[in-house]
Amino acid sequence: MSVKQALLALLEQGPRYGYQLRAEFEQRTGSTWPLNVGQVYTTLTRLERDGLVEADGADGEGHVIYRVTAAGREEVAAWFTTPVPRTQPPRDELAIKLALAVTMPGVDVGSVIQQQRSATMAALQDYTRLKRDGGNDLAWGLVLDSLVFAAEAEIRWLDHCEARLRRAALEKPAVPAPVDAPEVAR
Amino acid sequence: MSVKQALLALLEQGPRYGYQLRAEFEQRTGSTWPLNVGQVYTTLTRLERDGLVEADGADGEGHVIYRVTAAGREEVAAWFTTPVPRTQPPRDELAIKLALAVTMPGVDVGSVIQQQRSATMAALQDYTRLKRDGGNDLAWGLVLDSLVFAAEAEIRWLDHCEARLRRAALEKPAVPAPVDAPEVAR
């Protein structure tokens, strides 16, 4: 849901063509979230269908230039003034995985946590390396920081889970999962 | 991409029917990520198409029972042993929004940050209230913790952004955006 808005926002800075939009998007987000060129064109088509942008050919060169419409400008304004809703955040695959793992007899939760921990640590190192090597683009830097903060939070959460599981294991030791039968939806 | 794996994992604990799967999923994640019943059935159909589950009718009552196949069991095992890839994390709408906002003349970045900050704080309070009121289901508690950690990280990041923007404003003051023209893709 964010590519649409991002392209719209970029277009509000002036008419652009597809390839250019992709380049500008990736300039700001580094190569963190690579944006397939094809998706730019499909998204532009859909934006045009919804009356948020208009194509008009000429550019001097052969480029297909898009410009944002009045409705599109409203959309962008709304996007920037409305906070991202945290009431229904996107499903977090890791959280789901652990939530299921803790109730599954056959699964070694500790090992799942350890695996994820090292993977996230590795990602964290990549980010700090990128921050060192990469250019000092402001937007790009902020995006990287966001990833760093998120990764750190994830590691803290993993440690927290481990601690909580150790405590739970002390209370009900030995047996894999002496939990009551699910007994769902009766 | 996580609903598929979640349903598979639930099915590995024993044959289930659609409605039951939804109930168990929501039991573990609270109402954090409500799962539309329709999606359960479509997903089950697709899982069957891919040979990961098998339907076989009888259950005593009229329920349509699904069981996981050998291939499905492999999938689940792979899911639990492979860490969630942080090399290409899902696009973060907020990060994208801010990354674009800082380069847009017409947008008051500070206000965007403040709006988001209070929204996230509100979400954070909801989570802590849920932790207090809600039952003490282990899985659900962990999920809630994950949301709390993520929200806290987000707030820290927002503060960090504000600080960085204040510093940037001191260096190049007054004029909205004395940035060089984009000059992209030449």
Add this chain to the structure above:
DNA sequence: ACAGCCATGTAACTTGTTACATGATTTT
């Protein structure tokens, strides 16, 4: 009788993603 939940499904749609085709221009 009626409201509400249980239960299964389908149709239509949106967003995102990959893979491919096509041609122009630029670089080596």
Add this chain to the structure above:
DNA sequence: AAAATCATGTAACAAGTTACATGGCTGT
């Protein structure tokens, strides 16, 4: 001349979401 990049698109698919239709069963 060959390879790479620029540039625009399309087809097909995956995943998620909503809205609706259809029944059975339960409680008031």
